[in-house]
């Protein structure tokens with residue numbers, strides 16, 4: 001059944017997800033927000049495995065933005081601890097054949113997290129399945145600024161001619177260098193914004209919004225998005 005279905009529909013190469021609604025999920029159950037983030041983290045693992053299973057090439061998830069530092073310290077600490085636990089299980093990436101990469105201003109994170117990230121990236125570098133990008137301390141504007149600074153430095157060093165800077169030159173300096181742009185960006189929880197996510201890369205992405213809160217966003221909802229994606233006519237500015 002699945003095989004026939006897969007032959008008929010066109011799958012995205014790259015899916016990007018804004019994992020939103022953890023706090024509201026917890027509130028609905030009279031639980032602390034931390035319980036929402038734990039449930040969101042569990043769902044993230046299930047969705048990553050599912051994407052790997054159905055042959056998606058790239059999945060990019062928004063785990064923590066450059067703006068999320070403004071949350072209460074307890075909540076920031078809780079999310080960082082969830083990440084630590086996840087990274088300590090890094091051997092799982094290798095077993096699951098998932099190649100993990102962190103995108104964002106990683107250098108500004110706590111040193112123990114940087115070390116865990118290095119390990120996870122190194123341990124999974126040979127995996128041939130899903131390429132998973134986790135956006136952490138990530139902001140789209142921050143990413144473009146970072147690329148602009150690198151371009152400026154390369155101009156100064158004589159490596160590149162300022163007059164000749166191309167889109168490809170800037171793209172090569174983004175955190176996602178070498179990767180295809182997201183074909184579809186999914187935002188659950190009833191919010192209709194990009195929130196500084198992949199703002200360069202999303203120029204021609206399709207969007208899919210859902211009212212389901214992230215911890216409840218099971219593979220069946222992802223399937224709805226994929227079915228709809230398969231029907232969309234993407235013209236990339238052409239006719």
Ligand code: FPP
Pocket residue numbers: 019020021022023024025037040041044062063064065068079082083086134
């Ligand atoms: C948005 O929901 C969610 C976050 C800012 C944190 C997302 C983090 C996780 C799902 C854990 C990530 C873990 C790994 C291992 C990648 P919200 O808190 O803004 O929800 P609300 O809008 O309902 O308050």
